[in-house]
Amino acid sequence: MISILRQKPVFRFAPSPNGRLHLGHALSAFLNDDTAKAADGRLLLRIEDIDLARCTPEFEAGIYADLNWLGIEWEEPVRRQQEHFPEYQAALHSLIERGLVYPSFLTRTEVKKRVAAYERLGESWPRDPDGTPHYPPDDRDRREEERDAMLASGLKHAWRLDMNKALDLVGEPLFWTETGDERRGEILAEPDVWGDVVLSRSDAPSSYHLSVVIDDALQGITQVVRGLDLFHATSVHRLLQHLLNLPQPIYHHHRLVVDADGRKLSKSEGDTGLAELRAKGLSAADIRRLVGL
Numbered sequence: 221m222i223s224i225l226r227q228k229p230v231f232r233f234a235p236s237p238n239g240r241l242h243l244g245h246a247l248s249a250f251l252n253d254d255t256a257k258a259a260d261g262r263l264l265l266r267i268e269d270i271d272l273a274r275c276t277p278e279f280e281a282g283i284y285a286d287l288n289w290l291g292i293e294w295e296e297p298v299r300r301q302q303e304h305f306p307e308y309q310a311a312l313h314s315l316i317e318r319g320l321v322y323p324s325f326l327t328r329t330e331v332k333k334r335v336a337a338y339e340r341l342g343e344s345w346p347r348d349p350d351g352t353p354h355y356p357p358d359d360r361d362r363r364e365e366e367r368d369a370m371l372a373s374g375l376k377h378a379w380r381l382d383m384n385k386a387l388d389l390v391g392e393p394l395f396w397t398e399t400g401d402e403r404r405g406e407i408l409a410e411p412d413v414w415g416d417v418v419l420s421r422s423d424a425p426s427s428y429h430l431s432v433v434i435d436d437a438l439q440g441i442t443q444v445v446r447g448l449d450l451f452h453a454t455s456v457h458r459l460l461q462h463l464l465n466l467p468q469p470i471y472h473h474h475r476l477v478v479d480a481d482g483r484k485l486s487k488s489e490g491d492t493g494l495a496e497l498r499a500k501g502l503s504a505a506d507i508r509r510l511v512g513l
């Protein structure tokens with residue numbers, strides 16, 4: 221008899237403990253859980269807590285409490301990003317060695333000022349899909365000796381991907397497979413719309429983009445189910461997967477839960493917080509209905 225060995229699909233829910241979960245997270249968690257169950261797959265939980273200033277143990281405890289209440293079950297152990305900084309740093313160093321990443325010294329305020337001055341002259345400055353101005357070329361074009369001296373002087377810095385250099389190296393269009401609510405099929409990645417993205421922050425030894433692709437690979441994630449707000453970020457993830465030789469999951473970007481004014485929910489809005497709704501006596505079934513499932 222020939223036995224067909226099929227790898228189970230692996231899903232993950234990856235909240236950040238920098239606030240309480242709201243209805244948008246509930247939709248994402250339910251969709252991950254439902255799809256994993258329907259596909260006889262596995263569901264992993266990842267705590268994306270690289271933002272050391274904003275993530276707290278209380279918010280993390282809240283995530284477990286909210287997910288338990290919703291009836292979502294995940295496999296242990298939970299992966300907590302703060303416990304894996306050396307892995308992200310190793311990947312960053314491999315990119316530094318290949319000359320694909322450079323230290324950037326301008327603060328956000330300095331960039332803003334620069335852009336405002338430029339735009340006062342009637343010129344337009346490129347912005348990323350989140351509306352953030354692209355990083356100016358100063359640090360990218362710096363001579364090596366100057367760069368080394370700045371680093372040696374202990375100046376605060378982030379590490380950024382040299383997008384043009386990375387794209388030249390790839391030399392071919394990259395695509396990802398999408399099964400989501402808005403677009404489906406093979407989607408052309410357009411990482412250049414992000415400019416020189418941060419791969420390691422000045423206040424943390426990684427960034428969302430770098431950690432997420434490494435974790436998805438190390439956790440063997442085959443299916444990424446997450447909100448449409450991260451659709452465009454997938455272009456960066458696809459590029460990093462290519463540069464770091466990581467496998468690519470299938471992506472499903474789902475609709476967002478919006479407030480009465482049609483805006484995406486944010487963590488500060490109490491009336492859509494899961495803990496508040498639980499305290500009001502709602503059940504997990506009520507939450508399912510509220511998010512349209």
Ligand code: GLU
Nearest residue numbers: 234235236268432446450
């Ligand atoms: N940690 C991200 C968030 O809470 C989700 C990242 C992802 O699913 O790729 O929005």
